[in-house]
Amino acid sequence: MKHIINDKKIAIEAMLHSYQFEHQGRLSIDLKDHIIYYKKDSGVSLISGGGSGHEPAHFGYVGKGMLTASVNGALFTPPYPDRIMRAVELTDNGDGVLFIVKNFASDVEMFTEAKKRAEASGHKVEMVIVCDDVSVENKDTYSKRKRGVAGTVLAHKILGYFSQIGKSLTELKVIADEFIPHLYTLGVALSSAELPNTDRFFSLGENEVYYGIGIHGEKGYRKESFESSEQLAIELYNKLKKLHQFKQGEHYAFLINGLGATPLLEQYVFTHDIQRLAVLDKINIDFIKTGTQLSSYNMQGISLTCLKLTDPLFEIALQADVDASHW
Amino acid sequence: MKHIINDKKIAIEAMLHSYQFEHQGRLSIDLKDHIIYYKKDSGVSLISGGGSGHEPAHFGYVGKGMLTASVNGALFTPPYPDRIMRAVELTDNGDGVLFIVKNFASDVEMFTEAKKRAEASGHKVEMVIVCDDVSVENKDTYSKRKRGVAGTVLAHKILGYFSQIGKSLTELKVIADEFIPHLYTLGVALSSAELPNTDRFFSLGENEVYYGIGIHGEKGYRKESFESSEQLAIELYNKLKKLHQFKQGEHYAFLINGLGATPLLEQYVFTHDIQRLAVLDKINIDFIKTGTQLSSYNMQGISLTCLKLTDPLFEIALQADVDASHW
Numbered sequence: 001m002k003h004i005i006n007d008k009k010i011a012i013e014a015m016l017h018s019y020q021f022e023h024q025g026r027l028s029i030d031l032k033d034h035i036i037y038y039k040k041d042s043g044v045s046l047i048s049g050g051g052s053g054h055e056p057a058h059f060g061y062v063g064k065g066m067l068t069a070s071v072n073g074a075l076f077t078p079p080y081p082d083r084i085m086r087a088v089e090l091t092d093n094g095d096g097v098l099f100i101v102k103n104f105a106s107d108v109e110m111f112t113e114a115k116k117r118a119e120a121s122g123h124k125v126e127m128v129i130v131c132d133d134v135s136v137e138n139k140d141t142y143s144k145r146k147r148g149v150a151g152t153v154l155a156h157k158i159l160g161y162f163s164q165i166g167k168s169l170t171e172l173k174v175i176a177d178e179f180i181p182h183l184y185t186l187g188v189a190l191s192s193a194e195l196p197n198t199d200r201f202f203s204l205g206e207n208e209v210y211y212g213i214g215i216h217g218e219k220g221y222r223k224e225s226f227e228s229s230e231q232l233a234i235e236l237y238n239k240l241k242k243l244h245q246f247k248q249g250e251h252y253a254f255l256i257n258g259l260g261a262t263p264l265l266e267q268y269v270f271t272h273d274i275q276r277l278a279v280l281d282k283i284n285i286d287f288i289k290t291g292t293q294l295s296s297y298n299m300q301g302i303s304l305t306c307l308k309l310t311d312p313l314f315e316i317a318l319q320a321d322v323d324a325s326h327w
Numbered sequence: 328m329k330h331i332i333n334d335k336k337i338a339i340e341a342m343l344h345s346y347q348f349e350h351q352g353r354l355s356i357d358l359k360d361h362i363i364y365y366k367k368d369s370g371v372s373l374i375s376g377g378g379s380g381h382e383p384a385h386f387g388y389v390g391k392g393m394l395t396a397s398v399n400g401a402l403f404t405p406p407y408p409d410r411i412m413r414a415v416e417l418t419d420n421g422d423g424v425l426f427i428v429k430n431f432a433s434d435v436e437m438f439t440e441a442k443k444r445a446e447a448s449g450h451k452v453e454m455v456i457v458c459d460d461v462s463v464e465n466k467d468t469y470s471k472r473k474r475g476v477a478g479t480v481l482a483h484k485i486l487g488y489f490s491q492i493g494k495s496l497t498e499l500k501v502i503a504d505e506f507i508p509h510l511y512t513l514g515v516a517l518s519s520a521e522l523p524n525t526d527r528f529f530s531l532g533e534n535e536v537y538y539g540i541g542i543h544g545e546k547g548y549r550k551e552s553f554e555s556s557e558q559l560a561i562e563l564y565n566k567l568k569k570l571h572q573f574k575q576g577e578h579y580a581f582l583i584n585g586l587g588a589t590p591l592l593e594q595y596v597f598t599h600d601i602q603r604l605a606v607l608d609k610i611n612i613d614f615i616k617t618g619t620q621l622s623s624y625n626m627q628g629i630s631l632t633c634l635k636l637t638d639p640l641f642e643i644a645l646q647a648d649v650d651a652s653h654w
Contacts, residue, residue, distance in 0.1 A: 002517040002518075002534065002536065002553050002627070003593060004517070004556045004559065004589065004593035004594070004596060004597050004629060005555070005556050005592075005593060005596045006555045006556050006557050006596065006600070011592065011596050012592075014595065014596045014599035014600075015591075015592050015595035015596055015599070016595075017599055017602075018595045018596075018598040018599040018602060018615075018617065019595055019617070021602060021612075021615065022598075022615050022616060022617060052592060053590075053592060055590065055591035055592050055595075056591055190329045190331070191329075207329065209329070226329050228332070228333045229331045229332050229333050230333050232331065260588075260590060261587075261588035261590075261625065261627075262331065263380075263382065263587060263588075263622065263624050263625050264342075264382035264383055264387075264619075264622070265332075265338065265339075265342050265379060265380060265382050265624070266330060266331035266332060267331070268341065268342035268343075268345045268346055268382075269331060269332045269333065269338050269341045269342055269345075270331050271345040271349075272341035272342070272344055272345040273333070273341075275344075275345060275348060285348075288345075288348065288349050289349060290345065290346075290349060292591075292619075295590065295591070297590050297592070298588065298590050300329070300588075302331060
């Protein structure tokens with residue numbers, strides 16, 4: 001497979017450099033440490049990050065009303081603690097820092113170490129771990145297999161709103177603990193991602209799909225012969241319905257996420273199938289968004305995120321205006 | 328190849344339905360005629376459209392400061408005149424209508440016929456034909472091979488701004504005639520698009536690229552063995568440089584457009600190569616934007632658009648705030 005890059009080692013820097021050039025005036029860059037950020041005069045700094053290859057996550061969500069900084073690691077590899085620590089130094093104005101971390105062992109390890117170091121330097125830091133992937137139905141909430149995937153973008157948006165309106169670090173942590181347990185995502189692959197100079201992570205037959213895949217090439221729970229968008233919608237929707245135990249009149253937010261190489265037309269066709277299923281169950285879709293929000297590089301596939309809106313404020317947070325390029 | 332759709336015949340309707348549902352309150356839909364629009368109290372209505380399969384073009388650009396309506400045809404097939412005429416009826420508030428049309432024979436034919444009918448019904452209509460594709464170096468400005476491609480999105484933005492600040496239909500036509508001759512685009516494919524139930528339009532070797540391709544599977548001008556992003560950047564940049572005759576100190580806007588299946592990381596790496604070439608030539612990049620703005624469905628590839636900013640107002644127009652989901 002052809003990849004439009006030069007040297008793999010400098011691809012991340014080239015990407016961040018040109019992204020910040022596009023958004024100069026609004027966003028700043030620490031090129032050495034792969035950080036995109038902006039300066040807030042007051043309010044909690046929200047820092048997220050992880051491996052590269054998931055664009056537009058996370059730098060596309062840096063801006064007023066969403067993240068304060070993103071830190072990029074290498075392809076599918078989280079950033080080192082010193083880089084995260086540098087993002088803390090660049091953005092903490094004294095009101096503290098909240099890390100929003102996708103639940104992968106190595107991501108959690110890097111951010112935990114950075115938290116320790118930042119606290120030792122006098123910063124107030126809290127950490128929120130997003131673990132929305134329900135592909136492995138494990139009852140341990142923070143089991144290693146309950147990965148952090150596309151739902152993380154909703155967490156950025158909700159927490160970004162509450163930070164913007166002045167909530168404290170302690171309050172943000174309470175808010176996160178309130179909605180994250182109700183945030184579920186399930187994905188399906190039509191093809192594996194393929195990184196530069198790397199083999200495909202798994203192979204699928206010409207007409208096969210793979211349910212429950214992760215965003216780093218992790219394998220799914222079942223392969224099946226592909227028929228239609230509706231077939232995929234029914235599988236993903238029903239799994240989330242069962243976990244949420246949808247009841248008539250309840251309020252939900254949905255995110256339909258293209259995993260990289262899925263045409264927007266197909267993402268919206270799938271969305272239409274989800275909407276029709278929600279109508280049958282008489283649940284309220286108070287918020288819905290479709291797009292390539294957290295990709296698995298060039299994977300063909302889609303994921304469905306469903307958040308139960310246990311508080312009307314969460315809908316307000318999702319609908320609020322924001323100054324981020326890719327929300 | 329697998330496509331996340333159900334029946335090909337209703338895919339466009341499903342897509343438009345779910346897009347409008349996402350943007351309800353801000354945008355309206357005429358589902359029968361495949362129109363996404365909003366109501367302007369005053370000012371010229373800007374209507375664009377064309378075949379589907381180029382998402383987010385054009386519905387992603389409907390909103391305050393950009394298009395007033397978009398009309399979708401079938402996949403890679405322009406809409407019929409009666410649908411365009413319907414968009415005129417829905418959005419003309421008496422200040423007239425400007426059609427922004429990509430230069431393909433059938434698109435021009437459909438919009439010309441709609442213009443005739445709209446004028447017969449008493450509407451004031453002007454038409455702007457975007458012909459930015461320079462892959463065939465033909466001196467006839469409106470030659471059939473001088474197609475309308477990604478530069479069309481810059482035309483939406485510039486004309487949308489001037490419509491928003493109250494320019495008349497006649498003035499908008501004059502403005503379009505001023506910048507469109509300086510709007511050039513050139514693309515390269517790493518793979519052919521592949522529509523549902525259709526074969527690939529052309530085939531490329533495992534390590535081959537194709538310069539000068541169109542957005543509907545039209546063939547390019549040269550195949551070459553692929554080496555790097557820099558190689559592609561040099562080919563596209565130098566062709567545009569030669570046509571514009573770049574001179575030190577001149578002002579330009581660039582659009583780097585992913586053609587569908589190209590990861591954002593690769594788009595930004597390519598952008599970085601373009602920036603470096605522009606620095607060598609000492610031209611000013613006053614505006615730059617990278618993203619999948621006008622796709623060729625699931626084609627892997629990229630295009631480079633370069634607009635010479637003959638008036639500082641064009642930069643202001645490109646930078647102005649806008650209420651469109653995909654700008």
